[in-house]
Amino acid sequence: MLINCVAYQDGKKLADIPIEAISDYIGRPDCFVWAALRDATPEELKQMQEEFSLHELAVEDAMRGHQRPKIEEYGDSLFAVVQTVELSGEQLAIGEVDVFVGANYVLSVRSNASQGFLGVRARAEREPHLLSKGSAFVLYALMDAVVDRYFPVVDMLETELETIEERIFIHGSQRANIERLYELKRKVLLLRHAVAPLMDAVGKLYGGRVPAICSHTQEYFRDVHDHLYRINGSLDAMRDTISTAIQVNLSMVAIEESEVNKRLAAWAAIFAVFTAFAGIWGMNFKFMPELDWKFGYPAAVGVMVGVCGYLYYLFKKSGWL
Amino acid sequence: MLINCVAYQDGKKLADIPIEAISDYIGRPDCFVWAALRDATPEELKQMQEEFSLHELAVEDAMRGHQRPKIEEYGDSLFAVVQTVELSGEQLAIGEVDVFVGANYVLSVRSNASQGFLGVRARAEREPHLLSKGSAFVLYALMDAVVDRYFPVVDMLETELETIEERIFIHGSQRANIERLYELKRKVLLLRHAVAPLMDAVGKLYGGRVPAICSHTQEYFRDVHDHLYRINGSLDAMRDTISTAIQVNLSMVAIEESEVNKRLAAWAAIFAVFTAFAGIWGMNFKFMPELDWKFGYPAAVGVMVGVCGYLYYLFKKSGWL
Amino acid sequence: MLINCVAYQDGKKLADIPIEAISDYIGRPDCFVWAALRDATPEELKQMQEEFSLHELAVEDAMRGHQRPKIEEYGDSLFAVVQTVELSGEQLAIGEVDVFVGANYVLSVRSNASQGFLGVRARAEREPHLLSKGSAFVLYALMDAVVDRYFPVVDMLETELETIEERIFIHGSQRANIERLYELKRKVLLLRHAVAPLMDAVGKLYGGRVPAICSHTQEYFRDVHDHLYRINGSLDAMRDTISTAIQVNLSMVAIEESEVNKRLAAWAAIFAVFTAFAGIWGMNFKFMPELDWKFGYPAAVGVMVGVCGYLYYLFKKSGWL
Amino acid sequence: MLINCVAYQDGKKLADIPIEAISDYIGRPDCFVWAALRDATPEELKQMQEEFSLHELAVEDAMRGHQRPKIEEYGDSLFAVVQTVELSGEQLAIGEVDVFVGANYVLSVRSNASQGFLGVRARAEREPHLLSKGSAFVLYALMDAVVDRYFPVVDMLETELETIEERIFIHGSQRANIERLYELKRKVLLLRHAVAPLMDAVGKLYGGRVPAICSHTQEYFRDVHDHLYRINGSLDAMRDTISTAIQVNLSMVAIEESEVNKRLAAWAAIFAVFTAFAGIWGMNFKFMPELDWKFGYPAAVGVMVGVCGYLYYLFKKSGWL
């Protein structure tokens, strides 16, 4: 579905143009066309391929979808794939934005992403001195928007990790913790799959040998790279912390197990002593003088309770109970 | 066993040719020969070596088989080894395709692979503008076919992992999970052995210093590389997840163990109390007034049941039962 | 908040100057301005941006804060972000110092850092032959001051680790150890986040291709790099040791558990034997001659105590008790 | 001990020569000398040093022995150290072959290796067209022979690993498995120490900047490198699998422990119930009507057996027994 298709000159909007007119405007010097598709059908992509003269392999990738983030050069043009990551309740929803960039056109194709990029276009049109840098600046603006939307996801994941960390040494929360840690790890990996390859790809858009169309916007791509680097660092730290937390959680299970076992052992000992005494005076020997005493029974119970009470005291003191 | 041997000119099929005629056709400019063997005998390979003037060490490798995936240059020609990975029931079957590529010939030798490459040849013949790029394009087409067949295997492995993940926190499934995780890890390693070295090798067919015969098909090899990179990324993520899952599984064993122990401790305590009371009234003291009461017996049983019931309530409340 | 703003010539202080005068002094050859802000408001930064002609993206980073440590080139000028790490009771407090460096100016912006850099300026003014090296030397002096403050933090963390190590094989300290190890790991990661990226960044200020303004102070930056490298090495060693300590701690839990279990088993066996004997002589058979013996009862108790005593001796000898 | 010392010209054997004649033959163009020592004494090495003008440091290394595999350039000559790995019963025996290679000589010194290299010499003499490539080809042939002997060792280790894997989920084999896994890991590390440094060293004999005497045999060294790379890959995979197997083994111990505990708990419960009932009817209350019933006893036993039987059924159903 075509969202919009606009021609710009010197950073200013010329006109909304129909698809058929694209190839005309592309021909004009100092003019560039910025088109945006959403959940494009193969037919729409075919049409765009003809208008913009896109490379066959790039269009194939866009049709198939589910690409890893990457930036590929096809002659003078670029084909960029970035993944959007959005919070959808407790889950992360992964979408994809494919951007075809030539010297005088930008075509973005968004799939499975609920948030659009109208805001990006609006802000760009309000800053003609930036937009006049051409199509590479539009690529930057789109990437920057996608990457900025990673930050709240990272924050959410870090908050979740902190919540788990607060509960990690609390009795009886180990099962819940391990489930949440596993789920969190899954999400961190998901986000990392969007971030890490993109970071590598963007790193090639500044510094060393840079594609010609990006040569005047290097500092902007370095800025995007820096953001991705920071996010990646946070994700690596989280992975490390989650691994440690899983190990620590296992230790806590073992420690609690050990405490339960000690308590079990203590109570078992107390009752075993009690039962042993009762067993003695339950024997049927003829000559057991204490059985005939007037206060033998209460004395016996007293001894039993006394001994067990003393054991209880000992175990309490040694921390087993 | 020779499958077929065809000469092409300008991307179009000239003729099926007999083995003896190969060296003639190879001599003609603008003409190339594409031969395919299956489970070749040493004699067949010797014959091919003579017709195509293949390098001794490369032929030796093809005879021995069980090579790691690689692409080696011998002068102007290439020797590529790729592994096929096919689903055979629950198991993965590893086969091998050795491809000898020269400026005007391609010889593929397939071993232990149930699926052939007739479809690759058919499609190539339907697209003469591509086939006219020569032998390097055929190498690409063969590799692409092999790599495309990795995807369903990856999907199967990912499905298996998700199935295990759904059962990882379910009571009593730990033994089955650990067996399945181990088996899955084995398969991931197997596939990784086919993918990772090939990825490194294909990475040298585009970008920097490229073998002469591949210089016009770089974008195609980059496409194959990209697919391999994506698969490799998935496999790495699976390895990471499997490691975590094994750890988590161990934690779950310990947690369940701990819960069983608590329940055991609780019931042991209840019966120990019950038995202790019975022991008291089983003692043979002469003066135990309650033994002579009319309703002593039901009262005693009542006390025993009451105390134990109260214990049961306490344990239930604290989550031990 | 502006702390101070001073113009220097040939390493000697010229005058405290008002903000408005900055752009004048910057224009003079051989003269440079060193200004320092603390917890700057966006307005102050805007004003500075105009006076020093700072790059928009760098100023944006300084406004947003919470940057990772880095050193970026903007044309001929540098933008450096370093993190301060201070002990705040048991916790680590992370602050940030952003430094803008041009050929003839230095602007430092400090946030969330309790300790200032007045001492750095004072020492620099006492050594005019060093200060005359210009703005890059000031950058070095500021970095050196920040990095020097990492050392006591590292010492504190190492002391904490040693304290835990001394307790790692002591009975019953496993729960406390694991909590402290986890907390320590967290702090090590925090410090490492300040150190590692800065080390990489400083590594580019000497040796190979160096920004022009740093070319005469390379040996100083190598010195800072060397300090960071040393700290980083210590942190890596601590991470490694903490990982091992966590594993060892788990082993100690299991070993103590095992010892408790053995003791439990031994006592259970002793009392089971005792109770079994009591059970025998508590049976109601008519013909049990020993029940009628005069000294049957003490003999029986003697046998019971004797057997259990012997068991106790056996267990003691085998180390179970 | 000198094994043999032969002079070759154009790939053909000239004559067996005495040690003293070596320096004469080395002087002739197109002629090279191939000498082989075994468990050489320092005196023999000194003599060889003089005849071949070997570098002092290389000879020192050969005398001391126990070098890591390496290939060092001394001016125009090479000094190669390779380790032989042989099966000696269940154990691996590590030997060493030091090879001094100059433009017109090869000196191999074998230590602690039971298998010799007479076969290598014999085969080389049967292929004069290869031997005529000179001393570098002899180095290749020796290395190839050593590396070929690694393969059966790798096979043996892989077979051992498979045997363990088959037993990993079998009840009660955990102790044996862990011992065998540890032993296997030790052997894998041992072999890896022979393979990995050699792989790195051989990697420098083809491709980029290559020592002059190896320039015409690059494809052969690439072949050796390829073999080493394959072995190294297998060893890495085995290390990874062993690590996982050790973890899985621990999980299996915990799982079996847990199953034993459940069974213990179940039987404990059954007997506790049995004993509790017996305790009730063993009490000495006067008014316990059921004690006077004619069939009270069999009824009581019936109830006890019935309840316990029902418990048994319940536990059986829930999988605890």
Added chain:
Amino acid sequence: MLINCVAYQDGKKLADIPIEAISDYIGRPDCFVWAALRDATPEELKQMQEEFSLHELAVEDAMRGHQRPKIEEYGDSLFAVVQTVELSGEQLAIGEVDVFVGANYVLSVRSNASQGFLGVRARAEREPHLLSKGSAFVLYALMDAVVDRYFPVVDMLETELETIEERIFIHGSQRANIERLYELKRKVLLLRHAVAPLMDAVGKLYGGRVPAICSHTQEYFRDVHDHLYRINGSLDAMRDTISTAIQVNLSMVAIEESEVNKRLAAWAAIFAVFTAFAGIWGMNFKFMPELDWKFGYPAAVGVMVGVCGYLYYLFKKSGWL
């Protein structure tokens, strides 16, 4: 404390010279001065700094001490820091040797190291042809001496590891093993801290771009590098093995725990059965015919012993006892 200070010419000793004369001798061509300090005071270092014109930052490092091993270039001179590692009873004692090397001087400063380098000087003076290579050869000789002293430490650590390995599968040694493994790991890390950075530093003294004064002694530094590489390899292997041993030790704890539990379960079952039988015949039912039998009592005891004996046999057979 000055140990000695000698001037050399053409590899031969000229004279012991006083500190004040150093700057004179340094001025002469073909002459170099080799001075050695021990536990130098700041004043001594200041004096040396003036005589040798040492760089301020290098002298500062030497004063502060506790540097990581490194080799830094200051103009044409080198500043090397190496750590000595000595056995001091069971512990490792870390010392430091700082070496300042210029075209015609060497100054070594030793701290906390019990062994000196008089032997190095004596041997160097006996080999004038080597000493005539100048100051870089002295640096080599000192490094070589330090590195040679690492070998006995490595041997000691490996012996300790082997001792532990022999005990790893022995019953009841887990606690001692884990303590020794932890201690060993600590020592390995300590030694590695001395070795690894030095290896990297020495690696820059041969091969590629080499400091001018080392250009004629590259093969010697390669020899030192090779030794360090070998030690580093051993340490890495030990770290790997220790990690595995810690894991295996934990498995052994779990396995022994499991065996103890089985034995506990078996004995508990036997006594539970015994007690259950005793409980039956301890019941007070009126009509229990077997109680009146003449041989009821021995028969009952016989039955109880028989059943328990049979259970014992069953458990024995299944390996639980």
